[in-house]
Amino acid sequence: MARLTHDVRGGRAEWSHPQQVRQAAEDLLRLSDAMAVALQQMAAALDPRAPTSRQSAAALHLAGQAAVSATNHLRTARRTLH
Numbered sequence: 132m133a134r135l136t137h138d139v140r141g142g143r144a145e146w147s148h149p150q151q152v153r154q155a156a157e158d159l160l161r162l163s164d165a166m167a168v169a170l171q172q173m174a175a176a177l178d179p180r181a182p183t184s185r186q187s188a189a190a191l192h193l194a195g196q197a198a199v200s201a202t203n204h205l206r207t208a209r210r211t212l213h
Contacts, residue, residue: 132158153212160205163198170195 135158138144145151174191177184 132162135159149212153209156205156209156212160202160209163202163205167195167198167202170198 135144135155144155146155170191174188174195177188177191179185179188
C-alpha cells in the first residue's frame with residue numbers, strides 16, 4: 132500500500148497491464164474495508180455528551196459510510212476485473 136501511494140502521488144503508477152489494475156483494486160479494497168471499520172469504531176468511542184465529540188462523531192460516521200460505499204464499489208470492480 133505504501134508503494135502504491137508513493138507511486139500514485141509521484142505520478143509513477145503503472146496501469147498498462149490489467150494485473151496492475153487488479154492488484155491495486157485488491158489493495159484499495161483491503162484498505163477501505165479496514166478504514167470503514169476503524170472510522171465507525173472511532174465514532175463510537177467518543178463521548179456523546181461533549182458537543183465537539185458529537186460533531187466529530189458525526190463526521191467520522193459519515194466518513195465511515197463513504198468508506199463502506201467505496202468498499203462496495205471496489206468489490207464490484209474486483210469481480211468484473213477477474
